[in-house]
Amino acid sequence: MSNSRIARRYARALFTLGKEYGAYLEYGRELDEFVKHYKQNNDFRYVISSPLFAMNDRKKILNAVLDKAGFSSMTRNFFNVLLDKNRMGSIESIIDCYSRLADEASNIVRAQIITAIPLEEETLDRVVSTFEGLISKSVRAEVIEDPDIIGGIIVRIGDTYWDGSIKAQIEGFRESFRRGE
Numbered sequence: 001m002s003n004s005r006i007a008r009r010y011a012r013a014l015f016t017l018g019k020e021y022g023a024y025l026e027y028g029r030e031l032d033e034f035v036k037h038y039k040q041n042n043d044f045r046y047v048i049s050s051p052l053f054a055m056n057d058r059k060k061i062l063n064a065v066l067d068k069a070g071f072s073s074m075t076r077n078f079f080n081v082l083l084d085k086n087r088m089g090s091i092e093s094i095i096d097c098y099s100r101l102a103d104e105a106s107n108i109v110r111a112q113i114i115t116a117i118p119l120e121e122e123t124l125d126r127v128v129s130t131f132e133g134l135i136s137k138s139v140r141a142e143v144i145e146d147p148d149i150i151g152g153i154i155v156r157i158g159d160t161y162w163d164g165s166i167k168a169q170i171e172g173f174r175e176s177f178r179r180g181e
Contacts, residue, residue: 004097007090011097014078019105023072028102030075031095037065038091049088058083108138114146114154116165131155 014031018024038045044065048058062083066076082088103110111131113124128139135157149165156162 003090003093006087007093007097010078010082010087010090010094011101014074015098015101015105017074018102021074023074024102024105026072027075027078028098030069030071031098033069034066034071034075034079035092035095037069048083051086055083103140106138108140109135109157111139111141112144112156113141114144114149114156114165116145116147116149116151118145119143127153127155131157 014027015024018027044061047053048062050058059080062079063076066079071079082091082094087094100110111128113119113127119127124141124143128141132139139157149167150170152165152167152169154161154163154165154168
């Protein structure tokens, strides 16, 4: 089974329980906190992901971290299942899938905003507000810098693509000249 299918399966299982108990946002925060620690601590990541260490030792280390963080029993059980099933290597993909499910349930869409230069906070807020009004949903923006677009902005939300880049305008002019318009 592919890693993405595994990630979706585990994410959906926890998300379904979270919806049932009205705690999917709490579980999401705990997952985010865990993955932050997981990414930042190479020793922790190595020990709990490596079959070189005895499962009991791996569980003790995992549960010590979960105890210290004060995670809910549901997420504690979830991480222990991942460890038992040898799926800790998929944790980042699982959490990404979970975040997407939580966003969808909270009426939030993810937008990829591509600019040639860094956006000021005020400008980003205006762009996000504009698109929130346009699509009637909350927007979570990811800003990507790409100097190849020369200037302007490109916004992707789901399958929809708005291209207001200077590069696209130049290409449009070029095409118009070719057609003799």
